[in-house]
Amino acid sequence: NAGVTQTPKFRVLKTGQSMTLLCAQDMNHEYMYWYRQDPGMGLRLIHYSVGEGTTAKGEVPDGYNVSRLKKQNFLLGLESAAPSQTSVYFCASSKRETQYFGPGTRLLVL
């Protein structure tokens, strides 16, 4: 039982490049979330999903897109990366209130 996994662990992008972050969970959770963590800012919700095939905007959705084609996977896309998107990205999943987090993806945009 791996819980929540994220790939890649670390990535460097140039401004304007695109990439997709993958989150996978093996706990059969309905709810999945993408956060970004910046120094002094805590965790801010980017997008979330309440079930397979659904997505919704969180607190800071601009510049990101998501998809939930399979219940166990939640993808976060950056179409045209900007330096302001340099951050640590965390995925989480939950059955109800308690969210379980992945180990994070560290993204540097030059």
Added chain:
Amino acid sequence: GQQLNQSPQSMFIQEGEDVSMNCTSSSIFNTWLWYKQDPGEGPVLLIALYKAGELTSNGRLTAQFGITRKDSFLNISASIPSDVGIYFCAGQLGGSNYKLTFGKGTLLTVNP
């Protein structure tokens, strides 16, 4: 959006000391959660609180759900070096999406 005020922002203590931190909000929450994040890792759940006034312990950690439902406290007794990390509070307003609002964290440093 909702905001949680978490304090203190950082603490530097000696091993063996007790620690207290808290979160307050202008909004009423249905659930309070406390997480710990080690360097380079994702947050890990410490304690979950579901009822106003609830007091819950997990080893040396004790957390309380405030009576007003607008605050929560976390206490760590007899701190040890591995308690080092960032502690986050999170509140859930209610509703079917179970979104959490996070505080900005308390950075705890324990001097051996």
